[in-house]
Amino acid sequence: xxxxxxxxxxxxxxxxxxxxxxxxxxxxxxxxxxxxxxxxxxxxxxxxxxxxxxxxxxxxxxxxxxxxxxxxxxxxxxxxxxxxxxxxxxxxxxxxxxxxxxxxxxxxxxxxxxxxxxxxxxxxxxxxxxxxxxxxxxxxxxxxxxxxxxxxxxxxxxxxxxxxxxxxxxxxxxxxxxxxxxxxxxxxxxxxxxxxxxxxxxxxxxxxxxxxxxxxxxxxxxxxxxxxxxxxxxxxxxxxxxxxxxxxxxxxxxxxxxxxxxxxxxxxxxxxxxxxxxxxxxxxxxxxxxxxxxxxxxxxxxxxxxxxxxxxxxxxxxxxxxxxxxxxxxxxxx
Amino acid sequence: xxxxxxxxxxxxxxxxxxxxxxxxxxxxxxxxxxxxxxxxxxxxxxxxxxxxxxxxxxxxxxxxxxxxxxxxxxxxxxxxxxxxxxxxxxxxxxxxxxxxxxxxxxxxxxxxxxxxxxxxxxxxxxxxxxxxxxxxxxxxxxxxxxxxxxxxxxxxxxxxxxxxxxxxxxxxxxxxxxxxxxxxxxxxxxxxxxxxxxxxxxxxxxxxxxxxxxxxxxxxxxxxxxxxxxxxxxxxxxxxxxxxxxxxxxxxxxxxxxxxxxxxxxxxxxxxxxxxxxxxxxxxxxxxxxxxxxxxxxxxxxx
Numbered sequence: 001x002x003x004x005x006x007x008x009x010x011x012x013x014x015x016x017x018x019x020x021x022x023x024x025x026x027x028x029x030x031x032x033x034x035x036x037x038x039x040x041x042x043x044x045x046x047x048x049x050x051x052x053x054x055x056x057x058x059x060x061x062x063x064x065x066x067x068x069x070x071x072x073x074x075x076x077x078x079x080x081x082x083x084x085x086x087x088x089x090x091x092x093x094x095x096x097x098x099x100x101x102x103x104x105x106x107x108x109x110x111x112x113x114x115x116x117x118x119x120x121x122x123x124x125x126x127x128x129x130x131x132x133x134x135x136x137x138x139x140x141x142x143x144x145x146x147x148x149x150x151x152x153x154x155x156x157x158x159x160x161x162x163x164x165x166x167x168x169x170x171x172x173x174x175x176x177x178x179x180x181x182x183x184x185x186x187x188x189x190x191x192x193x194x195x196x197x198x199x200x201x202x203x204x205x206x207x208x209x210x211x212x213x214x215x216x217x218x219x220x221x222x223x224x225x226x227x228x229x230x231x232x233x234x235x236x237x238x239x240x241x242x243x244x245x246x247x248x249x250x251x252x253x254x255x256x257x258x259x260x261x262x263x264x265x266x267x268x269x270x271x272x273x274x275x276x277x278x279x280x281x282x283x284x285x286x287x288x289x290x291x292x293x294x295x296x297x298x299x300x301x302x303x304x305x306x307x308x309x310x311x312x313x314x315x316x317x318x319x320x321x322x323x324x325x326x327x328x329x330x331x332x333x334x
Numbered sequence: 335x336x337x338x339x340x341x342x343x344x345x346x347x348x349x350x351x352x353x354x355x356x357x358x359x360x361x362x363x364x365x366x367x368x369x370x371x372x373x374x375x376x377x378x379x380x381x382x383x384x385x386x387x388x389x390x391x392x393x394x395x396x397x398x399x400x401x402x403x404x405x406x407x408x409x410x411x412x413x414x415x416x417x418x419x420x421x422x423x424x425x426x427x428x429x430x431x432x433x434x435x436x437x438x439x440x441x442x443x444x445x446x447x448x449x450x451x452x453x454x455x456x457x458x459x460x461x462x463x464x465x466x467x468x469x470x471x472x473x474x475x476x477x478x479x480x481x482x483x484x485x486x487x488x489x490x491x492x493x494x495x496x497x498x499x500x501x502x503x504x505x506x507x508x509x510x511x512x513x514x515x516x517x518x519x520x521x522x523x524x525x526x527x528x529x530x531x532x533x534x535x536x537x538x539x540x541x542x543x544x545x546x547x548x549x550x551x552x553x554x555x556x557x558x559x560x561x562x563x564x565x566x567x568x569x570x571x572x573x574x575x576x577x578x579x580x581x582x583x584x585x586x587x588x589x590x591x592x593x594x595x596x597x598x599x600x601x602x603x604x605x606x607x608x609x610x611x612x613x614x615x616x617x618x619x620x621x622x623x624x625x626x627x628x629x630x631x632x633x634x635x636x637x
Binding site for chain 1: 359362363365366369370373374375376377379380383391396397438439441442444445446449455457458459460461462463464466467468469470471472473474475476477478479481482504505507508509511512515539540541544565568569570571572575576587588590591594601604605607608611612615616618619623626627630631
């Protein structure tokens with residue numbers, strides 16, 4: 001630390017000064033000219049080395065374990081491979097994609113289920129969370145207790161939620177069929193087993209968690225809305241419903257964007273719950289589950305699995321890019 | 335605003351604000367109470383089933399209150415399911431992952447928010463985007479990378495990174511850094527630049543600015559994120575499922591996948607197992623609820 005005090009400014013005012021050092025050569029990986037503002041000009045060589053490590057290490061981890069594999073997924077989707085020897089990787093062109101779209105029976109059901117999942121979260125779970133948030137935002141008694149109850153499932157993993165709802169949905173011992181009066185009769189439905197209804201049953205279980213998540217985000221959003229907006233609206237004669245939809249809801253734009261993105265991403269990421277129910281088969285096919293079915297097990301078809309992964313990637317990039325533009329658009333222009 | 339002059343379409347009286355405190359809340363309370371009961375039913379049902387011995391539910395049926403209520407199922411599930419081992423595995427994976435995530439994310443956030451240079455927004459975008467990808471997109475390459483990375487058998491009994499805690503810790507960390515960097519960089523940006531300016535004048539290096547000045551000020555954000563990440567990583571089902579083959583090395587969240595098969599015909603045991611798995615999160619929730627909620631909303635407030 002003492003060295004930084006002794007030579008505060010001079011030697012590193014030009015980027016080239018430390019050019020041939022290790023620091024600079026590593027730094028080149030992240031950005032050629034890290035020195036721009038007056039403030040940074042005061043960095044010592046040692047500071048630059050420290051900064052290089054501080055940026056370089058997380059960036060390396062991120063590149064190596066997130067972005068490189070993403071690129072590999074794209075590359076592997078154009079090959080045929082059984083996952084054993086690297087030498088066995090054979091180019092396959094777009095054959096995997098053709099196979100997935102034309103000859104792979106679970107693909108289109110999975111697409112439909114993913115869309116259904118998204119629509120259900122968007123039209124049922126998210127509005128329910130918003131409604132709960134709006135009701136709980138009023139100064140009503142017991143608001144904190146209600147919040148805690150609705151929020152509890154958010155703490156649980158989707159895998160565990162699958163198990164808990166399995167106990168509730170079970171044909172012979174589950175509570176639901178008992179409440180419906182069909183328990184023990186031939187009319188009893190196996191909610192997670194029957195391929196006609198299990199996607200709905202799984203989506204209800206997912207809603208249990210998603211609505212609480214949305215509620216907590218909107219509660220924070222509602223607290224951030226300037227109270228004078230509401231007052232102005234009520235002075236203008238707006239009723240509560242009008243005030244909410246015309247004034248409060250539009251004022252929560254940043255939260256709305258986050259909710260939209262979370263809803264889409266969650267519906268694409270839905271995996272744990274269907275995997276724990278039946279590995280994502282028999283009515284519960286989802287793209288994410290098909291990816292894994294093709295990667296593990298006896299008949300490893302890495303190419304097909306990767307093609308499915310790339311399809312999932314391309315769909316996910318739509319909300320991701322939307323979110324990034326909304327979030328960083330202004331900053332990068334500045 | 336022009337429509338505001340029109341009479342309200344549905345509600346009877348204009349001016350919702352004065353009327354809010356009156357009768358309206360009964361309807362709200364009834365709705366919330368019904369929803370709250372519906373929300374609790376699956377959890378209460380699991381607990382109810384778990385507390386009853388199998389013999390009694392067989393005799394009286396699952397939908398009855400007859401027979402004994404005790405913790406036998408919990409004891410049996412704990413020993414038969416090997417929960418102590420799974421919980422230990424969860425700790426071994428969660429603690430290093432959370433600490434590494436917070437360390438790396440805070441370093442990165444410091445660099446992109448307190449020092450201005452050309453590529454900080456680009457990197458921040460890359461980090462944020464990485465966190466939003468579905469994990470399944472990276473599954474095959476990561477699996478193969480870890481499989482083909484040969485290691486000495488003294489280090490890993492699989493001869494590669496598969497079946498090790500390190501593989502799960504590394505990927506969990508890499509995946510969570512993005513979110514934490516995003517949140518922490520927003521938090522650090524909001525701190526006055528005078529703080530580090532003053533330190534610079536005093537001759538404090540970058541590391542001291544980061545470690546002694548900025549990090550202590552980020553304590554609330556770090557506490558919130560730390561709580562959130564503990565839950566996130568404890569709840570992670572997918573990465574251990576992909577990387578770890580030996581059942582006895584699985585963390586508890588992934589291990590319940592096997593319990594389902596193990597306790598197949600015994601729902602009382604399965605319910606007890608599920609309840610046992612809920613308990614750690616419930617404890618964290620009760621103790622650190624404010625931190626957890628703060629962590630969740632930190633990410634969205636700066637949308």
